[in-house]
Amino acid sequence: MVADIQLLQGKIIDDPEMRMKNVSRLIEELALEILSEDELAVAATVTEPRPLGNRGTA
Amino acid sequence: MSALTHPTPRRELSILIVQMGGIEEVFRSLMALKAVKHLYPEVQLHFIARKEASAPLKRVDWLASVIETPACSSDEDSVAKVALWIDQIIHPHYDLLVNWTFSDRFARMAAIATSLIPALVKLGDYAREDLTIASFDAWSMYRRSWLKNGISQDIHHTDIITTQLLTALQIHAGDPNPDSGYSAVTSRYFFKNAPAEIPGEWANRAKNLKWSAIHAASVGERGQEWIETVLRRHPDAGVVILGEHECDWEIEVNPRVINLSGALHFDSLILVLSQCSWLLSGPNAIVDLASLINLRVLYAVSAAEHPDSLGWTESGPYGNGHLVVVSEFKPEIAYAVWSYVQSEWFHKGSLSLADHFENLSLSSALAEARIYRSRIRPAQEGGGVCFERSDVKTSESPTLESWMYRVRGQLARAWFCGWLPGVEAEVAKMGMNPSLIKRVREITESLSVLDRLSLEGSAVAKELHATAAALKNQRLMSVEDRAVIEEYGKKLLEIETLMDRVIQVEPELRALTEWYRQLMHNLNGETISQMAKETVHAFELVNEGVELMSLYARKTLELAKPKAVQPDAGAHLTAIGPEGSPPRY
Numbered sequence: 274m275v276a277d278i279q280l281l282q283g284k285i286i287d288d289p290e291m292r293m294k295n296v297s298r299l300i301e302e303l304a305l306e307i308l309s310e311d312e313l314a315v316a317a318t319v320t321e322p323r324p325l326g327n328r329g330t331a
Numbered sequence: 332m333s334a335l336t337h338p339t340p341r342r343e344l345s346i347l348i349v350q351m352g353g354i355e356e357v358f359r360s361l362m363a364l365k366a367v368k369h370l371y372p373e374v375q376l377h378f379i380a381r382k383e384a385s386a387p388l389k390r391v392d393w394l395a396s397v398i399e400t401p402a403c404s405s406d407e408d409s410v411a412k413v414a415l416w417i418d419q420i421i422h423p424h425y426d427l428l429v430n431w432t433f434s435d436r437f438a439r440m441a442a443i444a445t446s447l448i449p450a451l452v453k454l455g456d457y458a459r460e461d462l463t464i465a466s467f468d469a470w471s472m473y474r475r476s477w478l479k480n481g482i483s484q485d486i487h488h489t490d491i492i493t494t495q496l497l498t499a500l501q502i503h504a505g506d507p508n509p510d511s512g513y514s515a516v517t518s519r520y521f522f523k524n525a526p527a528e529i530p531g532e533w534a535n536r537a538k539n540l541k542w543s544a545i546h547a548a549s550v551g552e553r554g555q556e557w558i559e560t561v562l563r564r565h566p567d568a569g570v571v572i573l574g575e576h577e578c579d580w581e582i583e584v585n586p587r588v589i590n591l592s593g594a595l596h597f598d599s600l601i602l603v604l605s606q607c608s609w610l611l612s613g614p615n616a617i618v619d620l621a622s623l624i625n626l627r628v629l630y631a632v633s634a635a636e637h638p639d640s641l642g643w644t645e646s647g648p649y650g651n652g653h654l655v656v657v658s659e660f661k662p663e664i665a666y667a668v669w670s671y672v673q674s675e676w677f678h679k680g681s682l683s684l685a686d687h688f689e690n691l692s693l694s695s696a697l698a699e700a701r702i703y704r705s706r707i708r709p710a711q712e713g714g715g716v717c718f719e720r721s722d723v724k725t726s727e728s729p730t731l732e733s734w735m736y737r738v739r740g741q742l743a744r745a746w747f748c749g750w751l752p753g754v755e756a757e758v759a760k761m762g763m764n765p766s767l768i769k770r771v772r773e774i775t776e777s778l779s780v781l782d783r784l785s786l787e788g789s790a791v792a793k794e795l796h797a798t799a800a801a802l803k804n805q806r807l808m809s810v811e812d813r814a815v816i817e818e819y820g821k822k823l824l825e826i827e828t829l830m831d832r833v834i835q836v837e838p839e840l841r842a843l844t845e846w847y848r849q850l851m852h853n854l855n856g857e858t859i860s861q862m863a864k865e866t867v868h869a870f871e872l873v874n875e876g877v878e879l880m881s882l883y884a885r886k887t888l889e890l891a892k893p894k895a896v897q898p899d900a901g902a903h904l905t906a907i908g909p910e911g912s913p914p915r916y
Contacts, residue, residue, distance in 0.1 A: 296447060297414075299443050299446055299447050299458065300410060300413050300414045300417060300447065301410055302439075302443050302458070302462065303413050303417075303440060303443045303444060303447065304403060304406070304409035304410045304412070304413040304414075305406075305409070306439055306440035306443065307400055307401065307403050307409065307413060307440060308403045308405075308406055308409050310381070310436075310437065310440060
């Protein structure tokens with residue numbers, strides 16, 4: 274029955290020093306992730322326009 | 332005193348959503364955000380998404396901004412590009428950052444972005460210094476410990492993220508807008524109108540027909556048979572075939588069938604869907620899109636892997652009145668369900684689904700499937716979407732799996748919302764049968780062991796905390812102190828091993844130990860005493876779960892006990908005979 278406010282509140286993150294320590298490493302990691310995702314990307318489901326041919330009814 | 336007399340001050344919060352998952356996750360996030368915006372109209376919502384999945388977001392006019400991930404084509408400039416991107420998005424200091432990305436493929440990327448972008452309060456998963464992923468809040472731990480581990484429970488993804496953000500807002504921004512009241516957040520006009528290029532076939536379709544859409548790829552080849560049956564039996568119906576890729580079904584040329592698979596982009600897809608009355612689809616992002624624009628869905632989900640599993644409910648269609656057919660896809664079943672709902676306005680519920688199947692001589696087919704209807708529960712019953720059987724007149728005969736499924740969902744509600752339904756009424760609704768009673772009796776024994784273990788664990792962790800807190804230095808200590816601390820550590824390990832052994836005997840209780848494991852993974856303390864304190868809390872949460880589950884088990888078993896008949900009940904029954912007056916109790 275405990276509404277776990279402490280856990281739900283999240284943690285306050287506003288420590289510039291702590292952040293700076295890891296920022297460049299994390300940016301590198303993120304760049305790698307974005308890159309690998311880009312390579313892996315399959316055709317997106319419903320995004321880019323496709324040409325509309327006059328294909329008639331099936 | 333002032334807290335009691337004055338309402339919580341409200342202020343405009345700026346919230347950043349990190350959603351780097353697939354398009355279906357983007358749709359679910361939009362559903363949650365619409366509810367949030369409805370209750371807190373003053374919040375500014377910003378959204379980060381991958382470029383591939385960001386098209387729908389650009390059609391939502393109540394989002395303050397949409398930020399796409401940069402496109403990196405080679406690793407030469409990727410670091411600089413990402414650094415520049417991060418630099419641009421950290422500019423407008425966010426009050427709240429929520430990472431809602433769930434899919435494994437993009438979880439790491441989103442967690443790293445969550446760590447990098449500063450915000451006053453963060454929720455969701457983030458990357459720690461050692462690049463492992465941890466969670467800031469309890470709902471996120473819950474998603475990681477249960478949903479990612481295949482432990483089924485009855486809270487939909489959309490409901491989890493909605494509750495998570497609404498709870499955080501209640502804490503940080505006060506109670507929701509009192510004028511907002513309850514209203515549906517889905518609508519045909521969810522996305523703002525955009526000029527879309529519509530294929531000629533659709534623009535020139537017969538407007539007097541009632542159109543249904545079918546998502547070809549997720550339904551499979553046998554979808555063709557469904558279309559043929561609809562065309563043959565319903566002269567007033569038309570079918571439009573949709574899909575990301577062109578589908579090569581061989582259906583005879585007929586102006587009542589239009590194949591638009593592979594021919595639509597987001598804007599034109601929305602337009603076509605909003606002009607249909609039904610969508611037949613298997614698991615696919617289009618189901619989430621249809622839920623968002625309030626289009627009713629006939630959701631076909633395969634039962635091949637595990638016939639009793641209810642895991643599909645976590646990501647099924649969201650909203651009122653959707654239908655779910657759980658079986659291997661059979662066109663005749665899909666047709667019977669579709670035709671039943673087509674004629675609903677006519678029979679107004681006087682004809683049951685089972686009778687309808689019988690009229691179509693398909694009673695035997697119905698036995699192979701389970702059919703559910705979705706409903707949004709009222710707030711006093713816990714809210715959120717739920718799925719109820721509609722193919723059987725009485726509630727279905729429960730298995731331990733379905734019993735557990737419900738209890739586990741309630742466990743989460745008790746843990747994180749402090750909300751609990753009347754257990755007795757809940758249990759009475761669940762129904763029972765001898766095999767369930769037998770299994771519940773068996774798990775009761777395992778639960779009592781877990782109860783003892785979690786209490787013992789919490790006591791040991793408390794002692795460890797007291798010992799560690801009394802140390803002058805957390806790292807430098809006497810040999811005697813070290814031996815004592817080591818002893819407590821060993822005891823805790825022993826308790827964990829014993830808990831695992833209970834799970835080997837009773838795998839249905841795995842949810843409790845997975846939850847404990849996740850809490851341990853997320854220990855934040857830097858000293859032994861801080862970590863011991865968090866461990867106490869973890870054991871207490873597990874114990875709370877065990878107690879609630881035991882309560883459900885006890886009430887179920889009580890319901891099964893034979894009850895003595897009231898001695899005067901018979902007298903009432905004999906007394907009503909001649910006059911024919913109704914019995915009074």
